[in-house]
Amino acid sequence: MPAVAPTGARGAATAAIGTVVGALVVLPLLRLLQVLWQESGGDLARVLGSADLGAAARNSVVLASAVTLAAVPIGVATALVLRRPDLPGRAFWRVAVLVPVVVPDFVLGYSWTQAYARAGFTDSTLGLHWAGLLGPVGVWLVLVVNAVPLVYLVAVGGLAARAEPDAERAARVSGASGRTVLVTVTLPLLLPAVAAASVLVFVLTLGTFAIPQVLGAPAGFDTVTTRIYADLSIGGDPASFLEAIALAVLLVLGTAACVAPADALLGPRLRSARPADPQAAQALPGRPAARRVQAAVLAGYLAVTTALPLAALVLASFTRALGVPPTPGNWGLDHFRQVLTPRTAEALGRSVGLAVVAASLLVLLGALVAVRERRRSGRVAGTLITLTLVLPGTTLAVALLITYGRWLSGTLTLILLAYLAKLWAFAHRPIAGALDRLPPDELRAARASGAGALTAVRTVALRPLAPALLGAWLVCFLTALHEVTMSSLLYGPGSETLAVIVLNSQELGRIGPTAALSVLLSLLVAVPASLLWAAVHRLRSRDGGPPALGIPEVARAG
């Protein structure tokens, strides 16, 4: 890469990045530690040793392990099945399997209660309901369903980068059957990606909040994150404040303990992989009967875990009252009329505005770091940013609250700061990935043709980067739109986002209105998602580039 910016601008950019990272992440985390030290009077062991706290921590670790153990095999298997070019309905399944990504996680959790819990869809139609849904097993199951697409995306990226089709063809033509190839070639090559996906799922589950809150909290099943939420929103006394801070520190330490060795171990192996080319990941044709069975299993899985719950949610939002059968005679728009109050409309406006501002700023920040990262001095910033991806949102929110709460408590600005800190990696990874794939000779050729540094970037680099920029914006926009972990801790009167309103409505037990709000929120996410997805797709296919959106890049960041 030739130098693209004069020295002065370079120094200013580095300073800007350093200031933002320091203010949004480093300072709040230090302040968190400082407050913990002060409030506990230096006696950390006493705070961390309390029995309740221990139970919540144990629940979090067991839950994260169990979710990882189940989600990783399912996600990898899905990726292996879906790369078969002759799978019936492959194009449809490839989109369908990602639906849980687009649906906010607490909506997914809530939709399961509408489908399978008492008075849910199966109860009112077949008289069957599952009492265990509200409790640890239900939390585990829905978290698995929620994590599978993430593992799937990481595995797809790994397959594209490592298991090139010729490696498998060479094995087949050396006399190995399809199954032997899987065991001796494909899976060993996929191992780094699988390990990375496992670490990612584990730490993200440690930090997950919404699903344990919706399904676990009502049954008295506490995790670290729900406990912090309870401490801060219900507690209000100094003891629970101290406990929240202690848990937040515990959470970030636990995460660091997993991520640091994993990154040291896996980082080089993942980075040495050649650039992903999803089109090369096509596998050999196989037996049609086996493909049909695979398609049927996939269809069954998606129907039970995603389609039926979401359908039940939509039905619940249209069905007049709880307990009446969800038949057309009982349909109506009452719940929607009930929830479409000025307060909801304001929250909707706030959510969209916040997401637009956050996404736009994030793309700017992400691009800045991605460009800086191409020089040695900028790599530290890149690594720091990537680590914020696994920084638990709850910890971040608590840290920001105690650092800036004095001035910004309950304001949208504080939520915006939290989004910027947490989602920076979401913007950074896709842009950095696209920059890496941009052949340096293209920029050199522009410079050698007489273009100045900025002209070269504008005329040659911007167009190929457009899908990544748009994709990064989309990912940030969607994530900000259905974010609830941090906003539920940081909102105040007059700064509720729509997601917070849905969560509160659910906690109040207003089933029909919650369903209606969930449907509204999902539509709010799904409509722009599909529009922008189509735009990104068109941009990419016109350039002959890989059609995948930036999500795999984000997923690989772990």
Added chain:
Amino acid sequence: MPAEPALEITGLVVEYDGTTALRGVSLSVAPGEVLALLGPSGSGKSTLLHAVAGFLVPRAGTVRLGGRTVVGDVPSVPPERRDLAVVFQNYALWPHLSAVDTVAYPVRRRGAGRARARAEARELLGLLRIAHLADRRPAELSGGEQQRVGLGRALARRPSLYLFDEPTAHLDTHVRTVFLEELVARQRDSGAAALYATHDAEEALGLADRVALLRDGHLLQVGTPQQVYGEPVDLFAARLTGPASVIDAPAGTGRLLVRPGWARLGGPLEGRLRTVRFRGPHSDHLLDTPLGEVLIREPGPPVHEIGTCTSWALVHGWPIAS
């Protein structure tokens, strides 16, 4: 009883997402024979090899290996049950396996134990003069070394037919010649037939018993190297197989194909030397003549100045439709 062809292809049609990559190709390779597939990129060479190997299922046509139908009126036979081996253009080595384990891989698949397979693999690596690299992984090998390992893996399969998919395309020129000699020697020793895809005319003419010219998914011409070089069916085939000039026939009508060695300086015809290129063992002279542009190859360094009038003689010409 005459031996069955090692490979027999009839009416092969392959389509990729709506575009036709092969349009009814028929070919046969005798046991022990080397057939070169010569064509520009995108002509369907790799597609043809992939269809023979079983990496894709053709839309129509049959493939028979040693008399056994593997594509046609039977369910398509998977690659592992076809009696053939492939050397890939991009080596296709497995990043997680050492050289010896890579070469042992096909032996293991035949049911041999780990120790025996490794012993056989080490023997092959010795034969290819890379025994000292046995424990290295692909990332620690040069391109030429990687391709030797790839060749070793193919040899370990002990097939009746080798498929070479431009195996030298990614090798440096000096490594290339040595590797090619190695490859041909090992393949001839094994007695197996080979289908060798390349876009390099010299390579194809130099190593094959017969050459098949491929253009846009169909066969232009199949013949001995001398036939396809000396008697190309059309101008495209002529250009594919080597440098060629096309001039008006000096006596009479029509156009003539003239290879660089088919004319010499000095003789009854007149011309003016436009450019001359010293190529080491010989020099290429490009002449403007009343009949058209002619390229003449003479041994040794150039003797005439550019721009001088030179006489020349036509030794041989091949009538061609332009």
